[in-house]
Amino acid sequence: MAPKKLKTVEAAQAPAKRQHKADAKVATAPAKPRPLTRIQREKQDIILEAALEVFSVHGFRGATIDQIAEVAGMSKPNLLYYFPKKEEIHRRLMSELLVTWLAPLEEMRADGDPFVEIRSYIRRKLEMARDFPRQSRLFANEMLRGAPHIIDMLEVDLKALVDEKAQVLMTWMDQGKISRTDPYHLIFSIWATTQHYADFDVQVRAILGKGRGGEGRFEDAARYLEQLFLHGLTPRPKA
Amino acid sequence: MAPKKLKTVEAAQAPAKRQHKADAKVATAPAKPRPLTRIQREKQDIILEAALEVFSVHGFRGATIDQIAEVAGMSKPNLLYYFPKKEEIHRRLMSELLVTWLAPLEEMRADGDPFVEIRSYIRRKLEMARDFPRQSRLFANEMLRGAPHIIDMLEVDLKALVDEKAQVLMTWMDQGKISRTDPYHLIFSIWATTQHYADFDVQVRAILGKGRGGEGRFEDAARYLEQLFLHGLTPRPKA
DNA sequence: AAGATTTTTGACCAGTTGGAAAAATGTTAG
DNA sequence: CTAACATTTTTCCAACTGGTCAAAAATCTT
Structure with missing residues (x-):
């Protein structure tokens, strides 16, 4: 059996708020994921870094979004713009x-x-x-x-x-x-x-x-x- | 050097709500700690047992008093009667x-x-x-x-x-x-x-x-x- | 520069949190 | 039995929680 890479759990790495409705134009297309912009990648990295800092100390339940946002140097709603759910951040961290x-x-x-x-x-x-x-x-x-x-x-x-x-x-x-x-x-x-x-x-x-x-x-x-x-x-x- | 027992952190094992003022009679006495009653000991044990269950899984911040109270089979205020602070429970657990x-x-x-x-x-x-x-x-x-x-x-x-x-x-x-x-x-x-x-x-x-x-x-x-x-x-x- | 899009913000919300107060109920020693 | 005390329950609260939303600001495209 070959070394076999772990399957990655991802699946939840959508750009952010899903489908800013803007694609009503394309209508029936099979939801093209649209590549991440530079800013999106950077901000997500900053958030994940901050989340690692907090989750690793306090665990999932003990960590708060506010705290992660503060460490990441952004407002809570802004953070939630990139990761709509607390769980989402944690999931990403875990699969990586x-x-x-x-x-x-x-x-x-x-x-x-x-x-x-x-x-x-x-x-x-x-x-x-x-x-x-x-x-x-x-x-x-x-x-x-x-x-x-x-x-x-x-x-x-x-x-x-x-x-x-x-x-x-x-x-x-x-x-x-x-x-x-x-x-x-x-x-x-x-x-x-x-x-x-x-x-x-x-x-x-x-x-x-x-x-x-x-x-x-x-x-x-x-x-x-x-x-x-x-x-x-x-x-x-x-x- | 002798085996030397760890000093216990206790110090915070007062019966419950401190000094139910009742000792106004004794007035200036050096605050006799008053021995724990049977019920107090039992209930405290039940609480500590429940707290162990919850703290050990979710950590200090991730654990909630409500949850501990539920596991212990009592109401939150009742639990707080025995341990006025969440920290108190944790402290006791840690020193034991x-x-x-x-x-x-x-x-x-x-x-x-x-x-x-x-x-x-x-x-x-x-x-x-x-x-x-x-x-x-x-x-x-x-x-x-x-x-x-x-x-x-x-x-x-x-x-x-x-x-x-x-x-x-x-x-x-x-x-x-x-x-x-x-x-x-x-x-x-x-x-x-x-x-x-x-x-x-x-x-x-x-x-x-x-x-x-x-x-x-x-x-x-x-x-x-x-x-x-x-x-x-x-x-x-x-x- | 205008328009379209993406990003950020501030106000807000319902549910939960740790905890206080006080009233109600038990328990027990005299 | 009853007064003194111990325990429990009910009600309440302010701060915090995860999360929403519309509008403003910044950025990108043409």
Whole structure:
């Protein structure tokens, strides 16, 4: 089975207020979507950026349109001109998220060296936690709520992708290249350990303190995780 | 340093509406707190239980008093009689949470066998994820928001506890009993991997599917994590 | 520059929110 | 039983919520 891209949920990216009636002229034409203008694209991006900021902290219900509008630097009605519903903004965010969020796993190649592939995957996930913490938190917020908006995609697309990669892992196990263990829980543990640095960032920093809580913590984490997944905690004689 | 219990934030557990003025009799007495009646304790428990249900899913801002009251089976004003402020409920929940949530780590004894101690700790945390998923999600929700209500405790009490246990781990490393690695990130990885099964439960179940998504998933997780922390993924010759 | 279109704004609305006040109802110690 | 207290319900409110709408302002097209 090919890597298979997630289907995108879009479908709701109409320019704005649908059909400014102006196309009464064309009458029966099958609703040509009309390409987005520059301004529309720019404003939508600004809004999505602001929405990410707010949703990722307060969750869907806890976030307010006013707040998003304020962060986006525009009035509420103006924002609603581009996204007529609060849900619409969230939906867009979620579908964009799922695509980019799973890309790292798709990149794990069956024909590479197992340890190199797994290590690279962990690195990539850790980099995402470092560079896109808000996306990680947005995702986490959705999970905590029971993923009402994306449960279907989880059960279909995500499951398919993970099934595929679990097969790859099992092949490696069959070949004796990595230890035989549960490939699904292996993937879970990579997700958990890497995303932890985005989602629980406050806690991580509170504990590491000023001294070690700087940007270096991601390098430390990478080094630690590398060892964990390679050898666990069993002491080995020095090389 | 002794295990040191977390200080409880309480301080706001007054019976209800403060000083039903009734104590004008006692006049200048130093405000005797007056012990909680049976009903007060029961009702407060019911409310806290309902609040846990709601807060853990929607976060602080996303949760409404009406909703909590409904789950608790009482009217909103009645609920407000016991907890005059929404924040009050949340505060109580959080302080109770921190105490029970960290108990497992406190139990990790320096004088035990390292692998036994670590494995037991992982087990306990996993059991908590299984038996108290809502508490786990409540905690996660607070973290995602930047832990505004408990940041102090994280920086003081939690840090102290983790520092202490990190010392224990380092001692074990010095003795060559476990592999030398970063003890803080080791603890983080245990938290992350175990809490994942509560916080991301939907995802875990969506991926494992009906077949393996049953209660058995916790046993599978325990087995997998045991191996991960013991040996990582490096294949070993069969015993 | 005029006309057509798109974007922005201000006023507004109905429903919900956290919470206050007070009246009504229980409960219990003397 | 009854007074003192505890609990519950009813009513109310001001602020906030997601969202509408018409008109004004800005932009684009010709």
